Amino acid sequence: MIKEIEENKYLCNDLDSSNLNKIMIPVLGCMKNGVIIADKDGWVVYVNPVYQKVTGLKMTERMGKNILKIAPDCPLSRSLKTGKSIPNENFKLFDIDNELVANTNPITIKDKIVGVISVFQNASKVRTILKELEGSKKTIKTLSNKFAHVAKAKYGFGDIVGSSPKFMKCIQMANQIAKTESTVLILGESGTGKELFAHAIHQAGYRNDKPFVRVNCAAIPSNLLESEFFGYEKGAFTGANQQKMGMFELANEGTIFLDEIGDMSFNLQAKLLRILEEGEMYRVGGINPINVDVRVIAATNRNLFKLVKQGKFREDLYYRISVLNIEIPSLKERKDDILLLAEVFLKKANRKLGKKVSGFSKDAKEILEFYHWPGNIRELRNAIERSVAMADDDILTAQDLYFIRAESKKEIDFKNLVPLKVAEREMIKCALDKFGVSVEGKKKAADALGISLRSLYNKIR
Numbered sequence: 001m002i003k004e005i006e007e008n009k010y011l012c013n014d015l016d017s018s019n020l021n022k023i024m025i026p027v028l029g030c031m032k033n034g035v036i037i038a039d040k041d042g043w044v045v046y047v048n049p050v051y052q053k054v055t056g057l058k059m060t061e062r063m064g065k066n067i068l069k070i071a072p073d074c075p076l077s078r079s080l081k082t083g084k085s086i087p088n089e090n091f092k093l094f095d096i097d098n099e100l101v102a103n104t105n106p107i108t109i110k111d112k113i114v115g116v117i118s119v120f121q122n123a124s125k126v127r128t129i130l131k132e133l134e135g136s137k138k139t140i141k142t143l144s145n146k147f148a149h150v151a152k153a154k155y156g157f158g159d160i161v162g163s164s165p166k167f168m169k170c171i172q173m174a175n176q177i178a179k180t181e182s183t184v185l186i187l188g189e190s191g192t193g194k195e196l197f198a199h200a201i202h203q204a205g206y207r208n209d210k211p212f213v214r215v216n217c218a219a220i221p222s223n224l225l226e227s228e229f230f231g232y233e234k235g236a237f238t239g240a241n242q243q244k245m246g247m248f249e250l251a252n253e254g255t256i257f258l259d260e261i262g263d264m265s266f267n268l269q270a271k272l273l274r275i276l277e278e279g280e281m282y283r284v285g286g287i288n289p290i291n292v293d294v295r296v297i298a299a300t301n302r303n304l305f306k307l308v309k310q311g312k313f314r315e316d317l318y319y320r321i322s323v324l325n326i327e328i329p330s331l332k333e334r335k336d337d338i339l340l341l342a343e344v345f346l347k348k349a350n351r352k353l354g355k356k357v358s359g360f361s362k363d364a365k366e367i368l369e370f371y372h373w374p375g376n377i378r379e380l381r382n383a384i385e386r387s388v389a390m391a392d393d394d395i396l397t398a399q400d401l402y403f404i405r406a407e408s409k410k411e412i413d414f415k416n417l418v419p420l421k422v423a424e425r426e427m428i429k430c431a432l433d434k435f436g437v438s439v440e441g442k443k444k445a446a447d448a449l450g451i452s453l454r455s456l457y458n459k460i461r
């Protein structure tokens, strides 16, 4: 076949002028895509075997024909006429049914167009490949979401800042607990560092080379939580097109951190208790029990005992998970640590924002120490970052902390007269008045209060 083409009388002089044919024709003959070449006047000088397969045309139906005449609008003709490349164009030839997708380029030698070449394949094949690619992309996305949950613990005890006696006791206790296999319940207001402690406990424990899987029980809609936790079997419900592993299986041999456990549905609490008691679970729609060996660290800023009394949290689960409790003090209970933390966050903010703020003025320190920090360490970190971003001077002054001063003033008004709960409610009201009650407004309000959106919803509830 190649010999026939090599000897083909239609090969024009320019294309024929070098050893091009001898080298290129066998190469083109091996290609998996269809190839057609026409000379500078539009005479077809070459079609490879795949061309015939894809188009269903015989070689004689193209060779020696003038493409400008038989298909003046096809990419080959247009590229020849304009001298321009036509990448990835879908088209249909007048004499075939298949839709094709072609990459077409003029062939130039010493700046002279000597011909034109089209490399193409069946568009439906391309579509199939694209569809498969799309499917693969989805799988990659699902897997990367999974891997976002499955990670090694990011922080250790070395990352936890604080030296007040109450806090040091907490760290000491957490260190001891880390060396056990017991379930741990971490309590504390929003932003006090519960997640940080969970990471540190895992990292200092025997499972530190195994997965650390974080699940925010408040962030996943309750109807999805069960399948997120336990996974599902193919066909378990509409849309369950394939089997999926749940968080417990992903955490096998490692630690699962159940953040905001107080927000877990009553029904799911029973299933969690089963895992804790028996070390086995069922995927949704599954009939075979699966053994899992997982250490559970749970955290909440809600009063679990109160939830038990209200019948919203299972008593048996409460006693099962609260064997070892760590109660992290709020920032206002450890005012000694405020400046220490502020210095650490100042350095971090400098690094992040490329600034060189060296410290705090005396009155700035007073403001930091006086304020009651309802959003705890998260709020302190955000406040420092915000003021570093705005600061013009070498040191942070009271002026840079104007937003805290405004909050503090309100606090003075409340301070002597109202319980903290009332003050908190007023503060939330004030933030919602300012930013509005839309989701966007609530996000801004939560930000300004230094608490998570979820915490804001909990407090509004």
Ligand SMILES: Nc1ncnc2c1ncn2[C@@H]1O[C@H](COP(=O)(O)OP(=O)(O)OP(=O)(O)O)[C@@H](O)[C@H]1O
Pocket (backbone or CB within 6 Å): 159, 160, 161, 162, 188, 189, 190, 191, 192, 193, 194, 195, 196, 197, 259, 300, 301, 377, 378, 381, 451, 452, 455
């Ligand atoms: N002792 C600490 N030292 C340094 N950084 C801390 C400390 N405690 C908390 N942080 C930082 O404060 C932020 C909030 O901490 P974390 O998310 O652990 O709080 P949380 O109690 O889990 O909050 P929430 O209840 O809202 O989920 C994080 O950026 C964390 O790194």
